[in-house]
Amino acid sequence: MVYTEKRIEHALRQGGYKITPQRRTIINAVINSHEHLTPAEIHGRVRRENPGIGLVTIYRTLEILASLNLICEMHAGGNCRSYLMRRPLEHHHHLICSDCGTVIDFTDCNLGELERRLSKETSFKISGHLLEFVGQCRKCRGKTLVGQDINA
Amino acid sequence: MVYTEKRIEHALRQGGYKITPQRRTIINAVINSHEHLTPAEIHGRVRRENPGIGLVTIYRTLEILASLNLICEMHAGGNCRSYLMRRPLEHHHHLICSDCGTVIDFTDCNLGELERRLSKETSFKISGHLLEFVGQCRKCRGKTLVGQDINA
DNA sequence: TACTAAATGAAAAAGATTTTCAATTAGCAC
DNA sequence: GTGCTAATTGAAAATCTTTTTCATTTAGTA
Incomplete structure (x- = not known):
């Protein structure tokens, strides 16, 4: 719609x-x-x-x-x-490639429970949320030489 | 950390x-x-x-x-x-009052599963996410007359 | 200590966005 | 329909943000 x-x-x-x-x-x-x-x-x-x-x-x-x-x-x-x-x-969320900027949309997220909890704890009337994941898409991952992630 | x-x-x-x-x-x-x-x-x-x-x-x-x-x-x-x-x-998320701009931070969110699924479906290497809830805080809720949202 | 590639800062260039302002126009009253 | 008025428009200028260029300096190494 x-x-x-x-x-x-x-x-x-x-x-x-x-x-x-x-x-x-x-x-x-x-x-x-x-x-x-x-x-x-x-x-x-x-x-x-x-x-x-x-x-x-x-x-x-x-x-x-x-x-x-x-x-x-x-x-x-x-x-x-x-x-x-x-x-x-629908909700409308994004997965964004930090290298080339490609945006993939997705609509499902299971934030209902979190929203209820936050709302209860803070007395906010929550009207919406923004959710974005950032990462590298497959193509850009290919281009990078190193994948040194010091988290690992 | x-x-x-x-x-x-x-x-x-x-x-x-x-x-x-x-x-x-x-x-x-x-x-x-x-x-x-x-x-x-x-x-x-x-x-x-x-x-x-x-x-x-x-x-x-x-x-x-x-x-x-x-x-x-x-x-x-x-x-x-x-x-x-x-x-x-850690994660770092916000709950923002759309009227007065107050920001409340929170760090817990249960997006791990969603992240794994997205990653799998899209072949993205996800490196982070941004989650923001927007709403009205208790104080501002008191003040407002209307909440016209044509979605309703 | 000297060498070399990488890094720096200033200035210019390139883009994106906002502001200003005179001219035009949508919506309304008649 | 006609006229009025405030809102809207487009052009140009002004602001910002970001990138590029280039001569100079410097970190890391031999």
Whole structure:
């Protein structure tokens, strides 16, 4: 399940934001991709449809969408920021290659119990969590000469 | 348990790198902090001890330490990159209040099994993870009127 | 002590992101 | 539909962060 254009526009209006053609185009670009896209990549896609659109508008729109919790902002290797449509009923976690930045998504995690315990111990009302594993993917592991892990 | 300066220097030499005063200072700065530090923050701390040291050297040293798996490179909100000494046997997690920013640390999490499974399924060599819960602390919970989440 | 490859710092370059500001436009009242 | 107003846009400039280049210095070793 993914947010539809309608639902997103509704959420924008609710938040007091206007629906502009630029925003529509950006939203569609994000909806229609299942990958993480950087602002520059989104700009590239959006320009195909609307060549005049500026990178600044991409940044501004993404910021709004993220603040409304409609998209998920990610930070991974290199430079650095990327966005993905949120899929409301799923969790969305990442396994990131620290060398090449490849991101693998996974949705299952068994943090329910931990969350309950923390919540009880701290009196927090927990609304979400971020879980990221970092490591080396198979390809990058191959490239490294040494695997000296002084932990071993 | 934390890497000691000695062990780190050993690992550097093993990797064919020289031990310079600059590198020592940087390593100590990272060892002596339990927080995630950005390169700029590390530069700030290191300068107190060695004012001449350049930011470039920080970047270069951090890159080496990360490639040797001695520190853990993280990417999180904003700008963006930060580093933390790897503490092989400990984890370091946060519970953050989204309103006032209070951070509560906790170290236990039962992600070992998930990590093993992910590792197996993806052929990643997982070197660390970041786990953050976000919510409202007791105080802020009192203050808020609305909790509009279109997911609900 | 001298040698050599590696490391350093300064400056410049390259990117990413944010700010500023004048011009345009969406949404609303009429 | 028309006009109004605040929000939005795009261009340019400003800020940051990170990387590259290059001449100089230095750690490690013979």
